[in-house]
Amino acid sequence: MFNPSLKPLSLVNYEKENLEFTMTNNGHTVSIDLPPSMYLETSDGTEFISKAFHFHWGGRDWELSGSEHTIDGIRSIMEAHFVHFNKEYGTYENAKDQKNGLAVLAVLFKIDEYAENTYYSDIISALKDIEKPGETTTLKDTTIRDLLPKDVHHYYTYPGSLTTPPCTENVQWFVLRDRVTLSKAQVVTIENSVMDHNNNTIQNGYRSTQPNNHRVVEANFL
Ligand code: BO1
Numbered sequence: 001m002f003n004p005s006l007k008p009l010s011l012v013n014y015e016k017e018n019l020e021f022t023m024t025n026n027g028h029t030v031s032i033d034l035p036p037s038m039y040l041e042t043s044d045g046t047e048f049i050s051k052a053f054h055f056h057w058g059g060r061d062w063e064l065s066g067s068e069h070t071i072d073g074i075r076s077i078m079e080a081h082f083v084h085f086n087k088e089y090g091t092y093e094n095a096k097d098q099k100n101g102l103a104v105l106a107v108l109f110k111i112d113e114y115a116e117n118t119y120y121s122d123i124i125s126a127l128k129d130i131e132k133p134g135e136t137t138t139l140k141d142t143t144i145r146d147l148l149p150k151d152v153h154h155y156y157t158y159p160g161s162l163t164t165p166p167c168t169e170n171v172q173w174f175v176l177r178d179r180v181t182l183s184k185a186q187v188v189t190i191e192n193s194v195m196d197h198n199n200n201t202i203q204n205g206y207r208s209t210q211p212n213n214h215r216v217v218e219a220n221f222l
C-alpha cells in the first residue's frame, strides 16, 4: 500500500572507502561483518546500527532462484540481507529479542547474462578462500554502498521476522524496489563455492514464503 509520508532511508557511512571487512563461511551462508559506524535511519528517525550482511541463493546453475522475498509472486535469483539492530539497545545481543530490535535491508538480484558487476568481483573471488565452514577472509577493496542499486530511495516495508530460527518477530523489513545485476557466471560461482558442515555445497538457503497474517506491506512509491 502506498504511504506517501514514508521518507527515504538514510544509509549513513555506507560510502566509506578503504575499510576492511571480515567475510565468513558460517556453514549456512556467506556473512560479511559491518562496523557500528554504519547505520540506517528509518522514516520515523529510528537509528539501526549495522551488524553484518549475508546472502540467500538457489542452486543448480542459476535455474533455481533463491531469494526469500517474492514480488508479485516472482522469486529473484538471489537476495542480500543487511542486518541492523536498534541503537537504543546498545548491542545486537541485547536488541535481538526486543520489540523493534532489528531492521533488515533486503536487496534482490537479477541476472544480466554477460554483464559482470565489478563491485562484486572481490567478494566473489574471495569465496575460494572460505570453502569450508568456519573459514574467514578479509575484503580490502569493497565499498558497501556500491553493492546496492543506484536508487535506494524506493522501498517496500513491513513488520516481519528473522527468516531462520528463532524467527523472532521483531524485524522491520525494508526491501528495495530496484534490483542489483550480476552476470550469470557470478551467480553460478556464488552458488557453487561454499560448503556446509556435511561437505555439501550450500544451496537453496531460503525460507519459503509465509502467510501474510494481516500484515500491511507499505511502499513509498506508486
Ligand atoms: S535474516 O536476515 O532474517 N535472514 C537473519 C537471520 C538470522 C540472523 C540474522 C538475520 N542471525 C543473527 C545471528 C547473530 C549474528 C547476526 C548477524 O545474525 O544470530 O549471531 O551476529 O550476522
Ligand code: ZN
Pocket: 054, 055, 056, 081, 163
Ligand atoms: Zn537473511
